[in-house]
Amino acid sequence: MNFHSSPNPAPDAEPAATALAGVRVLDLSRVIAGPWCTQILGDLGADVIKVERPGAGDDSRAWAPPFMCDDAGNPTGESVSFSACNRGKRSVEIDLSDPAAAALLRDLAAQADVLVENFKAGTLARYGLDYAALSARNPALIYCSITGFGQTGPYRDRPGYDTIIQGMCGLMSFTGQPDDVAGGGPVKAGLPVIDLMSGLYAAVGILAALQRRSRSGRGQHIDLALLDVGVASLAHLGLRFLAGNGAPRRHGNRLPMVAPSDAYGCRDGRIMLIVGNDQQFRKFCRAFGLAQLETDPRYATNEARLAHSAELDGHLHAAFASRTVDECVRRCSEAGVPCGPINDVERVFSDPQVQARGMVAWLPHARTAGSRIPTIASPLRLSESPVVYRHAAPDLGQHNAEVYGLAANSGTVAWPVPSTEPAPDTMQR
Numbered sequence: 001m002n003f004h005s006s007p008n009p010a011p012d013a014e015p016a017a018t019a020l021a022g023v024r025v026l027d028l029s030r031v032i033a034g035p036w037c038t039q040i041l042g043d044l045g046a047d048v049i050k051v052e053r054p055g056a057g058d059d060s061r062a063w064a065p066p067f068m069c070d071d072a073g074n075p076t077g078e079s080v081s082f083s084a085c086n087r088g089k090r091s092v093e094i095d096l097s098d099p100a101a102a103a104l105l106r107d108l109a110a111q112a113d114v115l116v117e118n119f120k121a122g123t124l125a126r127y128g129l130d131y132a133a134l135s136a137r138n139p140a141l142i143y144c145s146i147t148g149f150g151q152t153g154p155y156r157d158r159p160g161y162d163t164i165i166q167g168m169c170g171l172m173s174f175t176g177q178p179d180d181v182a183g184g185g186p187v188k189a190g191l192p193v194i195d196l197m198s199g200l201y202a203a204v205g206i207l208a209a210l211q212r213r214s215r216s217g218r219g220q221h222i223d224l225a226l227l228d229v230g231v232a233s234l235a236h237l238g239l240r241f242l243a244g245n246g247a248p249r250r251h252g253n254r255l256p257m258v259a260p261s262d263a264y265g266c267r268d269g270r271i272m273l274i275v276g277n278d279q280q281f282r283k284f285c286r287a288f289g290l291a292q293l294e295t296d297p298r299y300a301t302n303e304a305r306l307a308h309s310a311e312l313d314g315h316l317h318a319a320f321a322s323r324t325v326d327e328c329v330r331r332c333s334e335a336g337v338p339c340g341p342i343n344d345v346e347r348v349f350s351d352p353q354v355q356a357r358g359m360v361a362w363l364p365h366a367r368t369a370g371s372r373i374p375t376i377a378s379p380l381r382l383s384e385s386p387v388v389y390r391h392a393a394p395d396l397g398q399h400n401a402e403v404y405g406l407a408a409n410s411g412t413v414a415w416p417v418p419s420t421e422p423a424p425d426t427m428q429r
Contacts, residue, residue, distance in 0.1 A: 390408060
């Protein structure tokens with residue numbers, strides 16, 4: 001399928017009433033968690049100014065190939081990884097080690113509503129850019145620090161990447177096949193789920209702080225740690241252990257509390273089936289002509305089906321193997337049984353439901369005059385304050401002149417020419 005054949009036009013002008021219109025965000029973060037957070041805020045209407053290292057920028061700019069392509073299939077030379085987290089932002093180059101540049105950044109912070117950063121704990125204090133210094137001048141500032149392990153505790157100085165946290169928070173201990181199965185053992189999720197969830201939690205925290213500020217007039221410091229997010233996201237499986245029921249084990253694609261539930265092979269692919277109750281099981285049996293299973297006492301209740309899941313799976317594998325994915329999904333859907341195809345990404349974007357929901361938008365880009373590049377749309381659908389996509393992810397320093405002007409308006413010092421010397425590696429996330 002050619003995804004460039006009929007691009008849907010994206011909004012070029014900001015709607016009059018976005019949720020965060022008038023909110024200015026300074027984004028000092030890099031890679032995924034922080035940029036994901038600030039992209040969400042930008043989609044909701046905030047003006048996001050991305051502060052980057054001169055000559056290098058966000059680390060993820062160098063994570064290529066793959067490169068972005070426009071609607072004619074022409075590569076733009078921009079990293080897909082960077083583009084995925086930075087649409088709609090303005091990019092400016094600032095060398096924090098230059099005292100004049102740091103002073104101008106403090107001027108920008110004095111005019112900002114929110115600042116998001118992911119430097120190692122204590123790093124920004126060396127430049128007078130920590131929360132204590134900036135909030136003294138701008139008490140309304142909401143300052144969000146995203147690190148691997150937080151601002152306190154014995155691990156506060158450690159760096160932490162998503163997959164490291166997936167292991168440490170316990171997620172990998174129950175993700176994957178059991179040890180006694182071929183290929184068994186802990187595995188990471190296919191996406192950086194801790195980074196993405198951390199970005200979501202950070203955005204929620206910032207929105208809460210904005211709401212409180214509307215009553216109190218004061219900002220606050222948000223200390224967000226990836227490890228905390230990972231532990232919090234253990235949800236019912238973590239609570240299972242705390243309630244004295246033991247640690248969860250790996251079950252592959254199965255749900256340990258209902259049967260049948262698993263990935264099953266069809267003639268031309270695989271499906272995911274979850275039968276959530278006894279009534280659904282009876283409907284499933286009728287849909288697939290398995291009357292003998294419907295009346296078998298070994299499968300009459302969920303508890304019984306769990307006890308005899310191996311025998312039951314043998315019948316199901318045989319029933320699915322002779323049919324196509326589409327036929328199996330249709331039969332289950334018509335019977336009211338939860339089932340869906342295990343799609344590759346090409347099939348995801350050709351799915352009629354995904355297309356009907358407008359999950360791909362096409363945006364103007366500085367490198368593609370007269371053409372557009374794709375972005376995966378926000379899932380938020382707000383009836384009164386819709387999300388906005390101003391433009392694709394910016395080129396490094398694309399908005400230097402605009403943002404320098406903002407800082408110059410504060411009237412303290414003249415903006416310096418950005419240095420091309422690389423900054424030291426001070427990122428914790």
